[in-house]
Amino acid sequence: MEQIPAEWNKFILKDVSFVNLMMRRIYNVLIVANPYDAFMLEDDGRVEEKIYNEYMELGLRYPPTFTQVSTIEEAEKVLATVDIDLVICMPGNADNDAFDVARAVKMKFPDIHCVVLTPFSHGITRRIQDEDLSIFDYVFCWLGNTNLILSIIKLIEDRMNLEHDLREGGVQMIILVEDSIRFYSSILPNLYNYILKQSKNFSTEALNRHAATMRMRGRPKVVLARTYEEAWAMYEKYKDNCLGVISDVRFPIHNVAANEPYAVGDRRSEDKDPQAGLKLLKAIRKEDEYVPLIMESSESENRRQAEANHFLFVDKNSKKISVDLKKILEEHMGFGDFIFRDPKTHEEVLRIHSLKELQDNIFKIPNDSMLYHVSRNHVSRWLAARAIFPVSRFLKDVTWHKLHDVDMHRQIIFDAIVKYRWMKNQGVVAVFDKKKFDKYAHFARIGDGSLGGKGRGLAFLDNVIKMHPEFSNLPGATVQIPKTVVLCTDIFDNFMEQNNLYQIALSDASDEDILAAFLKAQLPDSLIGDFFAFFDATQSPIAIRSSSLLEDSHYQPFAGIYNTYMIPRLNDKYEMLRMLACAIKGVYASVFFRDSKAYMTATSNVIDQEKMAVILQQVVGKQYGDRFYPNISGVLRSVNYYPIGDEKADEGVASLAVGLGKYIVDGGQTLRVCPYHPDHVMQMSETELALRQTQTSFYALDMKRVGEDFRPDDGFNILKLKVKDALADNALNYLASTYLPDDQSIYDGIYEGGRKIISFCGVLQQGVFPLPEILRLSMKYGAGAMRRPVEIEFACNLNADRTGDFYLLQIRPIVDDNQELDVNLREIPDSDCLLRSHMSLGQGIEEGVSDVVYVKTGDNFSASDNPQIAMEIEKINRKFLDSGTGYVLIGPGRWGSSDPWLGIPVKWPHISAARLIVEEGLKNYRVDPSQGTHFFQNLTSFGVGYFTIDAYRHEGVYRREVLDALPAVEETDHVRHVRFPHPLKIMMDGKKQEGVVMTDDAEA
Incomplete structure (x- = not known):
């Protein structure tokens, strides 16, 4: 098979917003009728009830309300007080017929839609010949069929919305060319009934109930033309949206346009031309070889002319004309199921009910049947009739003339459907349907x-992601949710x-x-x-x-x-x-x-x-033997509370790790990077830092663990592995650097020997994959749409060919207390502070805390005691929960770390009553502050302050001697709880990362 041409391979589908279609409606209808017809409508016909039931059955919204009056005077009163959209004038009496009523209404209210219903007799027929009907929208033959009322409303609504919906949404139209009032009054109810039922059927392509109702707005519109000029003008204007034409043969031609296919001498001013329909359909066929053209006539000799020109034919004299027309609409205009046929026998080969069925079966259809349908543009038309406009428009251009290869047509159709379904699934909460949910589905409930x-x-x-096409235009990268x-x-x-x-x-x-x-x-x-x-x-x-x-x-x-x-x-x-x-x-x-x-x-x-x-979600990653994990996991925050060097607080910060994201959430050692400064990674700035402060282990899912041992600990089947295991899996391409001890240097890439450092050098500095750009876009549009700072979890699979798939896993707001400070914290002298941090997390003032709980970090402190310390703090925390009060918590290293050697391994509930948490740096115990974990999310959510202080490096103030001098409320082997006589004043400036705690006596 040849290569698919580039212009068809890289097509872009633009979605249709059905919510913007059919915006103009008929809401209020005034019926002017004599008492007999009013009775027939109200009691026998029950017009309002029938119309309402018809709307509900078809899934249509906004059924109109009806007001009935009997005289012109009553009509004028209603029109003067009620916002009427349509007036229907029905037969009056001998002195005051429907035409008189309608003319009186139009004289006073010229902008209101006005329709005349009249029974037909020789007298009426003669009168119509001399009547100026141009001031009325339409004249219909009234035989008591209330379905005609629905057709009138839909016909006028179609005309009101035609220009907008065809241009903006790609909606299709069917042109009915007929000047016989009797005939179009008979055929329109049948035509609309079928179209509206078709729209209800194709609405099942939608992903939820609301979308199904909206999709019905994309049904084909009906345009009624009564002369050659009216029909040709409509076709010329909207030929790209023409689903088909149904034309009578004998109707008026008022003047001859240059493009009409007959000589000027044939002109028949105002008379009915017996060949008008034939000429119209021939002119349209010259413009479009595929559009279905249907000739209908009561003159049986016209069948021969229709067949000679390969037009379809419907006999007006047939008692089953509506059945014949319905069959033609199904067969040639794409209504109903798509039936693949054998071109020789015309027997059914395969019946397709939905877009997904077409996708699943496109490669199973015999070549001769496929050629038959493709060469006639049937697939494009079927999709257009089902309101799948983007794919229909695209395939309409991929004609047999341009591409003589059946298999390539199959592939193009398949690719277009896949792309469309992917686009439609994105950004929509679908109702789960096991028949529709496949690898191209996205999000369902x-x-x-x-x-x-x-x-x-x-x-x-x-x-x-759906609203911002920038995510789709990144080279070598896809951005999606799992x-x-x-x-x-x-x-x-x-x-x-x-x-x-x-x-x-x-x-x-x-x-x-x-x-x-x-x-x-x-x-x-x-x-x-x-x-x-x-x-x-x-x-x-x-x-x-x-x-x-x-x-x-x-x-x-x-x-x-x-x-x-x-x-x-x-x-x-x-x-x-x-x-x-x-x-x-x-x-x-x-x-x-x-x-x-x-x-x-x-x-x-x-x-x-x-x-x-409960969310059931595809785990992002790849399988390596008996373990499964992604190349990259990360947490991105749009606010950076610890900006370093040229970084700014609003440029955000990301924590990156190899393996499952649980490693980051549990406080593992990650690589910290600002997406706007990917070349400057603090942990890689010095060899010693890189060796000590980069990832040495990672988490993977154990694919062998399938026992019955579900436990309260949700990590029971998560493996903790060494970085060398990922190296053996070939999972560190573009992610690792190599430390060579001979020259004590770190080189980007993986080399023989030497320790591997998780530096993410390929994606951060070498442009292998546009990770920094994706992170910047995610922050920009995520925080922008939420109107507040956000935290985003993500994971990424990288491929050997430098392509990759980036998955957004979760977004949550960082809820900051926006309380403004009216004091510059930097101007407060150190001597007035119990605690001072230049790396403070949090915003605002807290004045209701008198208690401090701190770890006794004297000469006897050992990180091996950290698990015991966590238990002691949890017991003290419970007492604060019981009393409903808060406290300041001070301790060494990283709070909440899953590695007890890096800090005290508490979980959030164990310290949940704390109002300020302080990471204390010790002379021989220094751990860089953690960031991007659930732990920090909870801090900011509850307005809890977080100070990082290292007095040994002169990075902040911690006057522990003040605490030691106070009597203990409670004391354990490792923890001390003291209480001040007056509440402390905690102040935090989140923009400048400054924080202080002052005692009542120390306030300036």
């Missing part, structure tokens, strides 16, 4: 409840109630007992098929993540409180199903674990108000 905080954040990120399905909060509610779990969940039972009770409970069997479809679509391990109502909320984020489990990809889908069910129940149970309850107490939230959604 199961249930009708809330998505929870993380779920909303993911949907928001997906929409941010495939995601959210089990909404109503699934959680039903699970809790049906399994009667609240009693044990809200009790003081241990975490293990609560988890055991949840694991015994049953999830609905109806989810099994959905989970299997998700397994097939992802073909990867799955992360089961919490997404509670409170988590990552816009104003009070919870982060890292509930569990996240990961399960491996298994060939045995039933075993994978069992593990998935256990993980979901484990996440549900974590709402009620002891730490969660403590956290709820600290934040004044009520535990039984918390609702849990």
Whole structure:
């Protein structure tokens, strides 16, 4: 097969916003009718009820309301007081017929749409010949069929919206050319009935109910033309949007245009030309060889002319004319299913119901059938009739004349559908449908409840990517969210109630007992098929993540409180199903674990108000033997509280690591980089720093761990590995540098011998992958859309060919206290400060704290005691929670580190009553401050200050002697709790990273 031409290979699909279509509507209808017709409409016809039912059945919105009057005087009163959009004048009486009423209305209200309904008789026919009908929108034949009213409303709405919807949305039109009032009054209700039902059918291509309703606005419009000139002008103006033409043969030609295919001598002014339809259809065929042209006539000899010119023909005399027309619309205008036929026998080869079915079967269709349909542009027309305009427009140009290769047409159609489905899925929360969810699907929900905080954040990120095409234009990079399905909060509610779990969940039972009770409970069997479809679509391990109502909320984020489990990809889908069910129940149970309850107490939230959604998400990474992990994980913050050198606070900061992101969240050693200054990495500035302060271990998912041992600790199947293991996996290409001890230097790249340093040199300094640019875009548009600083989690897979896939995993706001300080903290002398930090995190003033809890870091301090210190602090913290008061916490190293040698390994609930946390640097124990973890997210969420002080380096002030002089409220082997007689004054300037704590006696 030849190469697909570049212009067809790199096409760009622009999405259609259906919400902007059909904006102009008929809302209020005034019917002027004599008492008999009024009765027939109201009681026998029940017009309003029928119209309303018709709208509801078809899924249409905004059914019009009807007002009925009997006289011109009554009509004028209504028109003077009510905003009427359409007046329908029905037969009056001998002295006052519908035409008189309509003319009277138009004289006083010339801008209102006005339609005349009249029964047909010889008298009426003669009168119409002498009547000036141009002042009315339309005249219809009225035989008591209320369906005609719906057609009139839709016809006028189509005309009102035609220009905008065709130009802006690519909507298609069908031109009906007919001057017989009787005939178009009969055919229009059938035509609209079929079109509206077609629109209801193709709305199933949408991803949720709202989108389905919106898609129906993309149905084909009907244009009624009554002369040759009217039809030709309409075709000329909108020929690119013409789905087909249905034309009578005999109708008026008022004047001859230059492009008409007959001589000037043939002109028949005002008379009906017996060949007008034939001439019109011939002229249109010269312009477009593919558009379906249908001739309808009551003169049977016209069938021969139609067939001679390869036009379709409908006999007006046929008793089944509506059936014949419907069949032609299905066969030639793309309505209904796409039926691939054998070109010789015309028998059905394959029937396609949806876009996904076409995608799945395009390579299975026999060549001769494929050639038959492609050479007639049938695929493009079918897509246009289903309102899939971007793909239809693109394929309309890929004609058989331009490309004589059936297989290449298949590939182009397949690629276009894939690209369209990807585009449509992006930024939309679809309702999960196991028949539609495949590897091209994106984000879907199961249930009708809330998505929870993380779920909303993911949907928001997906929409941010869709709204900003810059993400799609990065060379060698894709930017997306992982495939995601959210089990909404109503699934959680039903699970809790049906399994009667609240009693044990809200009790003081241990975490293990609560988890055991949840694991015994049953999830609905109806989810099994959905989970299997998700397994097939992802073909990867799955992360089961919490997404509670409170988590990552816009104003009070919870982060890292509930569990996240990961399960491996298994060939045995039933075993994978069992593990998935256990993980979901484990996440549900974590709402009620002891730490969660403590956290709820600290934040004044009520535990039984918390609702849990669960995110099922493809794990980003690659499989290396029995382990699975991404090349890069990271946390990006749009505010940098620790700017270094040329960095600015609003340029943000990222923490990068090899392997699963849990390593960063747990406080592991990461590489800190500002996306605007990727060439300046503090940890790589000195050899000693690089050796001591870069990543030495990483996390990976254990693909062998498939047992029944689900535990409250969600990391039970996470492996902690050494960097050399990633080297053996060939996972460090472009990410590592090599330290060669012979010359004590570090070189970018991987070389034989020497220790490997995780420097990310290829993506940060050498431009292998545009990571800094993606991070800058993510910050710019994420923070811009949230209107506040944000924290973003991400992961990235790199390929050997210098391409890669970047995944945005989560976004949450950094909720700062914007309390402005009216004092310059730098002007306060050191002597007035109990504590001073030039690397302070936080903003505002705190004046309600009198207590200080600090670690006794004398000569006997040893980092080996850090786990014991954590336990002692947790007990003291519980007392503060009980009393509802806060305290200042001071200790050495990195608070919350999972590595006890780097700091005190507390979890947030263990220190949740602290109002200020201080990292103290010791003479022989210096650990650089952590950043980008859930821990810091909680600090900023609750307005907790965080000071980094290293008095030994003259970086701040810590007057420990003042604390030592105070009597202890409580003292343990390693921790001391003291209380000041008056509250301390804590002040923090987040923009300048300055913070001070002053005692009442020390205030200036």
